[in-house]
Amino acid sequence: MRPRSLEEFVGQEHILAPGKLLRRAIEADRLPSVILSGPPGTGKTTLAQIIARLTNAKFQRLSGVESNVAEMRKVVAAAAGRIRTSGQKTIVFVDEIHHFNKTQQDILLPDVESGNLRLIGATTYNPYFYVNSALVSRSLVFRLEPLSVEQLELLIDRALADSDRGLGNYKVRMDDDARRHLAKLSDGDARKCLNALELGVLTTPAASDGAIHFTLRVAEESIQQKAVVYDRVGDAHYDTISAFIKSMRGSDEKGAIYWLAKMLHAGEDFRFIARRIVIFASEDIGLADPEALPLAIATQQAVEFVGMPEARIPLAHATAYMCRAKKNREAYEALASATEEIESEQTERVPEHLKNKHFPVNPEV
Template structure:
């Protein structure tokens, strides 16, 4: 703050995660973006012309399509492009006139595959999985498959992907299609059983299922409401008629007294209170009108009507 120390740093990690807050608040953060294909082409031309630090000391002739391919396949990473350029030049044998002619075929051999910028512990890891989840939530199977392919190609842990599928099925689909959780769990088990690369197939199957399933976050919202209620109000005693009466002496303490067994009543239901006495009755679960939850909603509305009629004595 007094200007005694000037700190200049560069990192591949997200500074908002890896630098403590007091230091970060006193610093200015500049983000470096990936290079465009045009910028990489310019970088490669400079490397070919630089006699001191580049390849300018060698007679090299670079085919325009080879240069463009290098720039495109580098994935925005200048270092990757420069390394591939050096390999391609070394692979090119001098012709009779001593010139090394770098063709598209040589560049393809040098690159082997497109560079995929992906840090399993950094921003790319979290950004790509976020895009994957949001694509499934948004019911776009093709986009979800694209992000899945990005993670697989970059060597992401398939079990990490599988765990996200299981969470997604419960959080964003829930009872609108309960089979989503079954499919996601089966995919996770299949990945454990067969491993990669075959594991990509059940991952893709589950991804498509979840992306195309009807959506509901009602279960997620419901448990969040219930937890907030418990945290705010604290635990209330369990009503006597709901307490465990299976052990010796329990009934003498009134456990289970007055409990009505639903299967003994028509329709397998009887009006009975299941929340602690004096507790304000709250609606935690509000099913949507999508998928199977539409039927659940009808069922709950019918039970609510039966409850009102029972309490009116009709």
Template sequence: MPREQTQSLFDEPDDDADALDVVDPNAPLADRMRPRSLDEFVGQEHVIGPGKMLRRLVEGSGRIPSMILWGPPGTGKTTLARLLSHRDRTRFAPLSAVLSGVKELREAIAKARDARRHFLHTLLFIDEIHRFNKGQQDALLPAVEDGTVTLLGATTENPSFEVNAALLSRCKTVILHPLDESQIVALLRRAIDDADRGLAALHPDVPDAELGRLARFSGGDVRVALSALESAVLSIAPGNDGKRRVDESTIVEALGRSRFAYDKGGEDHYNLASALIKSLRNSDANAALYWLARLIEGGADPVFIARRLCILASEDVGLADPNAMVQAHAAAEITRLIGLPEALYPLSQATLYLARAPKSNLVKRAYQAAAKDAAETANVPVPLHLRNAVTPLMASAGYGKGYRYVHDDPAARQAMTCLPDGLTGRSYVDPEELGGSTQDA
């Protein structure tokens, strides 16, 4: 149910959820086209579809719990928060974790306590909540716990890593997904046709193929798509018929490298690296090249990529093809020497070599088995015959006694044990996996 249109001490411009109904003609297109109701909201059917929790809450049924809205940029986190605040006796208090600190938090909570005395409930919306440090997040706990505020935190980062466990346990995590191509095209078409908030007054002529291109290259981020559309339309002069005809080159120029943008220190960076390694392990050369390109074009450090290739060359190829390490190491050294963009060639070559190389994790399994025994027998002394008798005292104590020099005594390979007592005969490596006997290797 829409909230009452009452003015109070606590209704400040930034706190007013009805700002959704106000259009600032100077605002970016993405902001002007922000959905004003669930009917205008596109996507996220898994949480706002018929009968789903968020729909019931937006429509005014039930108490709103504190929530962390987790999803990529441009998926509707801020809009959903504002729609949730569009209720009777509810005020919306937005903060940005980039611009605010503990001082601003305390001021917002103090206002919420005053509002509570007048039977107004506060939805405290914190954009990019992952930017708050532990102390700043801890400052929220008492107000969330006693119900002074309902916290709506928006984040593009995994809350498991970026939100304090104590705060996370008091919030419901709502996961939002990137919009698909058809959904973004629908929103772009809406912006083109809207005369009040959109671009209709500019008479844009954008072919369906170019709208599809915008949708594909926006990475599921509606804001990127709408911003690129606005830039493209504004950059074209009207023709004799008043229409602004947008073609492929204009769309490509408007998109720039934004279609590859991602946080090089965030979770997605490591997700891409994981996809590359898993594709290589699975000997899928096409997928490996794709993920490599995503990393490179997204601006990943090429040396970081080279390090990952070196690790895989030993961990997942290893003795099945010892040249894999040579290829990976060479690619790493060349990358350090020449840098991007030319480094994409040695990195691609190493990627293709590793993808088609035979796979073996023998080295990893053998070491892990040996490490397990090493941990369990950490106090077992080195056998005397394997110790060096550096001083006469050490020699008199039996250091080196019984050691047989294999170059002069070939029989020592079979006759002399090199493992400590209790581990004699232990095997970490199957001789057949090495291509012969470990004794002959």
């Protein structure tokens, strides 16, 4: 059910709409080295396969998980020989490029720099943190976004109508609320959505007329639990904790509780959340409410004492308190100002009237 052309590709209009740079480069077969980053199921590998069909260059695929140094050197040497003997260019697609260590990524660098090969790297991580900076600087970086509910519903309808590569040979009658449920709970992940659709169709008994009735109940069973896009070391981790803190700072209690629930649901370390609340109580509330910091400390002790799943209750209690409390960053900002002054100017000596006078000072020393 993968798209075979840019016309079939759903989503990512911000980089693939007619007239956009990436689309023009693909259609003209003048693609430079690019890095595609984005959450799972947004079309990174599919886009690379479409490029493979459209290009006149030799298309080679490597896996950041499976490919070793010997295989990489073989591909790189073949690319150099190809351009020398026939003039044909080579595009090397590296799926999950963030799994390559620095040595492996460095193998690609000289040939990317010389033009012997063009790189397409795909990653779910921030390439500025996980991909060799020299490779990033020689590539165009494009961010793929999660698909909207409407785009996922379009994919569902296409899959049900496609007899060649989809589920068109099955007589499926899908309820509107079932379609919407699959699309909403897939969190923008097309792969998750289509896998759940296929599972539901293939496991639901047909009626006497041969039709498969795809109901909301079937959708709920097929997708099971919402696929929360979250990883404890990547962008989603930092983006979500940032949203949590900024919601508390803005006194958005509903928003802060939502982000707290998302982190807990995704398996975030509850101790980490408690530490962030302690920091927030001192940094953002500070002098405005002297009770905030003791409450945060008590929350940290409480979550250690009760553990999960009950730890979520004191965390929610503390989050709500921090949202409702008045805010004052004077102490934090005063410290930051003093630190900046110390770092940028000559350090002042302690004035005489502030020195320790308990011990006699020898004036000759």
